[in-house]
Amino acid sequence: MKRIDEGLLLAAAAGALDPGRAQALADQLAQRPADAARLRRLRSELEPDTPSSRGWTLPPSGSWGFRTARPLRAAPVLHMDGSRGLRAGSRVRLSLPATTGLADPHLLVLWRGGGPWQCMIPRPGAPPIAVSQIPAGADGEQHIEVVMQAAAPRQQWAVVLISGALAVDWSDEGAVSSAVLAAVAQGEASLDVVTLTVEPD
Amino acid sequence: MPTSLPRAQTQTWDAFCQAQDARRSQSIAAAEALCAGDPGLACQLLAPWRFSRDDAACRRVVEGLEASPPQAPAAHVAATLGTPPGDGPGPAGSADQRQHLFTATATTPDGAVDHTTRVAWGLESLAWNGARIDREERSAWTQPVPTDEKRDAQVHALWSRFLEGDFWSGQDTVQKLLMPPAKRAFAAGLRARGVPGAMRGQYISEYAEAFFWTFLGGREGTPGWKDAAIRILEGTGDGPVDALGSHLDDEGWSWLVRCPTFSSPSWRATRRWALPRHPNALAETWRIQRDGPARPDLLEHLLDGQVALRLVASWADTDDTRTGPDRSWNVVLRHRSRTRGRLRALLLETASDRLLHLLTLPGLHARTAQAVAAQGWARACEVVHHHQLPAWDSSPTPTCEQPPRTIDDLPAVQLPLVRTWMLLALLRDRWAALEHWSHTGSWLKRPDSGWGRLLHDALPRILRDRDGGYDRLQAHLCLHWDDHVRTLEPVISAIATCRKGPEVRAAVEPYWEPEVPLPSRMGKSAIQAATRLLAPNGSP
Numbered sequence A: 001m002k003r004i005d006e007g008l009l010l011a012a013a014a015g016a017l018d019p020g021r022a023q024a025l026a027d028q029l030a031q032r033p034a035d036a037a038r039l040r041r042l043r044s045e046l047e048p049d050t051p052s053s054r055g056w057t058l059p060p061s062g063s064w065g066f067r068t069a070r071p072l073r074a075a076p077v078l079h080m081d082g083s084r085g086l087r088a089g090s091r092v093r094l095s096l097p098a099t100t101g102l103a104d105p106h107l108l109v110l111w112r113g114g115g116p117w118q119c120m121i122p123r124p125g126a127p128p129i130a131v132s133q134i135p136a137g138a139d140g141e142q143h144i145e146v147v148m149q150a151a152a153p154r155q156q157w158a159v160v161l162i163s164g165a166l167a168v169d170w171s172d173e174g175a176v177s178s179a180v181l182a183a184v185a186q187g188e189a190s191l192d193v194v195t196l197t198v199e200p201d
Numbered sequence B: 001m002p003t004s005l006p007r008a009q010t011q012t013w014d015a016f017c018q019a020q021d022a023r024r025s026q027s028i029a030a031a032e033a034l035c036a037g038d039p040g041l042a043c044q045l046l047a048p049w050r051f052s053r054d055d056a057a058c059r060r061v062v063e064g065l066e067a068s069p070p071q072a073p074a075a076h077v078a079a080t081l082g083t084p085p086g087d088g089p090g091p092a093g094s095a096d097q098r099q100h101l102f103t104a105t106a107t108t109p110d111g112a113v114d115h116t117t118r119v120a121w122g123l124e125s126l127a128w129n130g131a132r133i134d135r136e137e138r139s140a141w142t143q144p145v146p147t148d149e150k151r152d153a154q155v156h157a158l159w160s161r162f163l164e165g166d167f168w169s170g171q172d173t174v175q176k177l178l179m180p181p182a183k184r185a186f187a188a189g190l191r192a193r194g195v196p197g198a199m200r201g202q203y204i205s206e207y208a209e210a211f212f213w214t215f216l217g218g219r220e221g222t223p224g225w226k227d228a229a230i231r232i233l234e235g236t237g238d239g240p241v242d243a244l245g246s247h248l249d250d251e252g253w254s255w256l257v258r259c260p261t262f263s264s265p266s267w268r269a270t271r272r273w274a275l276p277r278h279p280n281a282l283a284e285t286w287r288i289q290r291d292g293p294a295r296p297d298l299l300e301h302l303l304d305g306q307v308a309l310r311l312v313a314s315w316a317d318t319d320d321t322r323t324g325p326d327r328s329w330n331v332v333l334r335h336r337s338r339t340r341g342r343l344r345a346l347l348l349e350t351a352s353d354r355l356l357h358l359l360t361l362p363g364l365h366a367r368t369a370q371a372v373a374a375q376g377w378a379r380a381c382e383v384v385h386h387h388q389l390p391a392w393d394s395s396p397t398p399t400c401e402q403p404p405r406t407i408d409d410l411p412a413v414q415l416p417l418v419r420t421w422m423l424l425a426l427l428r429d430r431w432a433a434l435e436h437w438s439h440t441g442s443w444l445k446r447p448d449s450g451w452g453r454l455l456h457d458a459l460p461r462i463l464r465d466r467d468g469g470y471d472r473l474q475a476h477l478c479l480h481w482d483d484h485v486r487t488l489e490p491v492i493s494a495i496a497t498c499r500k501g502p503e504v505r506a507a508v509e510p511y512w513e514p515e516v517p518l519p520s521r522m523g524k525s526a527i528q529a530a531t532r533l534l535a536p537n538g539s540p
Helices: A006-013 A019-029 A033-045 A173-185 B013-035 B040-045 B055-067 B074-081 B094-104 B115-142 B149-163 B171-192 B197-216 B224-236 B240-246 B250-258 B265-274 B281-294 B298-315 B325-350 B352-360 B364-386 B412-427 B431-440 B449-458 B471-496 B501-511 B524-534
Strands: A062-065 A073-076 A091-095 A105-112 A118-121 A143-147 A154-163 A189-199
Touching (some): A019 A033, A062 A173, B074 B094, B074 B115, B115 B240, B149 B352, B224 B325, B224 B352, B224 B364, B240 B325, B250 B281, B265 B281, B281 B298, B281 B471, B298 B325, B412 B449, B412 B471, B501 B524
8 A cells, every 4th residue: 555645644743634634644544554653753753842931032033013114124334345244343224113103112122143132222221212312314214233243143133112101110121021022912012123144254 | 732633434345345336336327317318316426515405506517427428547447337356455444445446457458438337437436526525524624622621721811812902911822832733833844845954943943933923923914813713713614614604704705706716717617507597707796795695505515516517527638537536536625725725815804703703612722723733834835835934924824805896786776777678678579588688698599689679779878887788787687587577567467458559558657767768669569478478487
């Protein structure tokens, strides 16, 4: 009898088969003890359940939460020597998303190299910065510049725009991450995550 | 998480052969009767198909099969219409056992197969596939879902919060109970598609990070939780199509009939099969839109019809042999899966209120875990398809764009005008032509200058389409024919009792709308036409 395709067994092992396909497979396995054994082995090999992490549990990329009219844009500041690509110390200009509809927007910037997310702006324990304090450029948009860190070839930067009215004790770091992410989840704050690749020197 | 499979449904080889013998002899007898003009036995064989509840629809399928019989090679004919081999797999599932029939006869030399045998082969195969659809695509979905009191309560609370718009407080539940099955399915999907282990690790890690957020939804497309909710609703009926159909409201049906998929060539053929006495696509659209909300079984009726018609068409292909069991079943799965996918997308746009139904379901943890596992698998397929990780903030579910509106039916104010024109058709003795035209879209006979003048000269401009056509009027008459005839009955009776032309004029004038030209002469022919119409075999 024909051997059962491994993809089908994997789908079964992961519980991703709909009831009809599951029934058809169960019927097939009745005559194929070797395939039934393969299914048991695949079940044990699949990803084990892992506990979720705490703190800044951000998505790896994309735009989330409050829908801004203009998303975050990231562009490298050109090197004076004309070289291309990002290196440690390179500056990247982040054009902030439009804040229309967000009352008294405040800014947080987070960074991640190889490890967990860290809050870069504001300093830990300090309240976020009012976006109104950031001067607009000639194009009417507000920009900030971030510096690529050393020793992390793949860096993620996250920009959160949040209402200044958010009630949280900014000195309590655990409470801050939870309150900010809750606001994003509820669509009351915007979150943009970009990934930048830094070339070795 | 229910990664265990259902109990296998197996039977001995003898039991299979017994059922196969019965189906074979019934198919041969049914084919002989069908070729002699009696479709009754053939229709009985198709009982597992949902359209078999409609005798006329079932007859149209078997008559189509007889008109275009399968081009099955002698080996395939021998497999299902010959004597089964003495030995075969058992206890085994019936699909394996049927496959064995084809394997055992694979070396049968090719030879001529007569028409009746081809029809018998087609009936046997339709009967077999119908039974398999009923078993795997409907009954399998009605099996009880495992329950877990604690986890079900946690997931119930999560859904309650989501449906009330609280997306954050359930974060822990999402991460602990839903992310693991989704992640496992994503990992399994990547592995099934041959993504190298080193890359898989990075992809899986990103997926796990993104999961909660994709469940909430990014800035484009459908949020994951809504997609999961619709997938859960698939398990609440006699198969997913029935289940989704029962959640389609008036708006959902109006989207469905305008969906481009529903207007594709294969669906056009199905619509014509389901609604034979309809003059055009607009009439079919209005009919399904009108009847659908009161007939949740209509979708399965149409889909079973679609699948059966496609099977018959593919078997009749003279360029390629498509009569093997796998190819046939692939036709079934392709059409059913595609339709399910579009139904889910449609419900995502139209069924917000119906999602509350899921809170009443037992085994909510298992159902939700299975839904997110299916999502994880679909995401993995997306990665492989695009050769990169997806934009996590966009939904993998293709959006169902709101289709353009169909033409509205004639407004009530124009109905007296329609009836006056119908009356004119009667007075000019063109009632039969009118009825035929309203239900088929074609002329009863050609040439017919009288009917031509009725259409081109006497029909008020306002009853025509914007482009001068007749689609709307035909569709309107098709759907409201009986209503109009009932309203006209008193005046038709009055005409029938007249003796002279002037009396006819007096009878019709109170009903007449001035936009329709009143004939200058009305004589015996009008009276005779009305009398004929009122006769026992006449329309009113």
